[in-house]
Amino acid sequence: MKIALLGYGKMGKIIEKIAIDRKHEIVLTIDHDNMHELTVENLKKADVAIEFTTPSSVLSNIHKCFEAGIPVVVGTTGWYEHLPALKAQHEPNGSTILYASNFSIGVNIFFHVNKILAKLMNNYPYYEVQVEEIHHTQKLDSPSGTAITIAEGIIENLDAKRDWANILINDNDNTVDDNVKNEQLLIESHRIDSVPGTHTVIYDSEVDTLEFKHTAHNRNGFALGAVLAAEWIKDKKGFHSIQDMFNFSV
Ligand SMILES: NC(=O)C1=CN([C@@H]2O[C@H](COP(=O)(O)OP(=O)(O)OC[C@H]3O[C@@H](n4cnc5c(N)ncnc54)[C@H](OP(=O)(O)O)[C@@H]3O)[C@@H](O)[C@H]2O)C=CC1
Numbered sequence: 001m002k003i004a005l006l007g008y009g010k011m012g013k014i015i016e017k018i019a020i021d022r023k024h025e026i027v028l029t030i031d032h033d034n035m036h037e038l039t040v041e042n043l044k045k046a047d048v049a050i051e052f053t054t055p056s057s058v059l060s061n062i063h064k065c066f067e068a069g070i071p072v073v074v075g076t077t078g079w080y081e082h083l084p085a086l087k088a089q090h091e092p093n094g095s096t097i098l099y100a101s102n103f104s105i106g107v108n109i110f111f112h113v114n115k116i117l118a119k120l121m122n123n124y125p126y127y128e129v130q131v132e133e134i135h136h137t138q139k140l141d142s143p144s145g146t147a148i149t150i151a152e153g154i155i156e157n158l159d160a161k162r163d164w165a166n167i168l169i170n171d172n173d174n175t176v177d178d179n180v181k182n183e184q185l186l187i188e189s190h191r192i193d194s195v196p197g198t199h200t201v202i203y204d205s206e207v208d209t210l211e212f213k214h215t216a217h218n219r220n221g222f223a224l225g226a227v228l229a230a231e232w233i234k235d236k237k238g239f240h241s242i243q244d245m246f247n248f249s250v
């Protein structure tokens with residue numbers, strides 16, 4: 001499969017290696033300093049594009065891929081508020097995209113179990129729930145896309161929570177935000193050195209604490225998931241989330 005790589009940072013470089021190991025060919029690599037090469041003509045040389053850039057560039061990159069008529073796998077986070085409008089405008093034209101706040105298999109299992117756990121916790125209202133995410137200090141968006149997906153999974157299934165609120169906590173800052181209302185699910189974001197991504201759902205009561213946690217040891221799981229997604233989407237049409245690719249059952 002011929003792949004166009006949009007974004008050649010921490011993720012782009014690992015994706016390149018895994019794609020080559022899986023016998024794919026990288027026919028175009030776009031980074032900040034050669035953006036002029038991101039043309040419809042160049043994109044048409046690829047079967048699929050994989051996009052891991054920044055929240056401010058992702059939308060225009062998606063539009064370029066749609067214009068070129070190639071499917072695009074999007075890992076960039078921090079842009080999902082534009083998804084409904086993008087879908088309404090482009091799905092009817094047969095444009096193809098697969099997006100995920102997290103491509104790792106472990107996190108997608110986590111998403112699934114998180115929903116089941118939230119439903120169960122309706123029976124135990126004396127537990128207060130909170131989401132915590134920890135990422136490296138270069139991360140541009142907060143809360144993380146993964147934390148938002150986790151929060152949405154809880155809000156869909158736990159009657160006590162209606163929406164989420166975020167606080168970004170700096171090292172050694174124990175500020176508690178009084179503005180978070182009872183019916184809001186708190187997402188606490190921490191930025192520490194080079195942490196690849198840690199997410200925890202915490203149910204706390206007076207007598208005990210229940211913690212459900214995913215820790216990424218490195219970025220390889222995200223990158224492999226993105227290449228698998230590119231293989232999956234190559235001959236499909238329309239708007240897909242990664243849930244369409246995974247089919248969990250027990
Ligand atoms: N869904 C998932 O599983 C995962 C998602 N992510 C998300 O992916 C995104 C990228 O992460 P990461 O690789 O760690 O970030 P990096 O900052 O390491 O890489 C982003 C790269 O994109 C480049 N870039 C900036 N603007 C453009 C543009 N217009 N076109 C092409 N390239 C551009 C940057 O160049 P320069 O530095 O010169 O500006 C940089 O090299 C983030 O949004 C992150 O949250 C990350 C890991 C997993």
Ligand SMILES: O=C(O)C1=N[C@H](C(=O)O)C[C@H](O)C1
Binds near residue numbers: 101135145
């Ligand atoms: O920026 C990152 O690094 C990551 N971003 C994604 C997110 O926002 O959830 C996925 C992963 O946690 C790493």
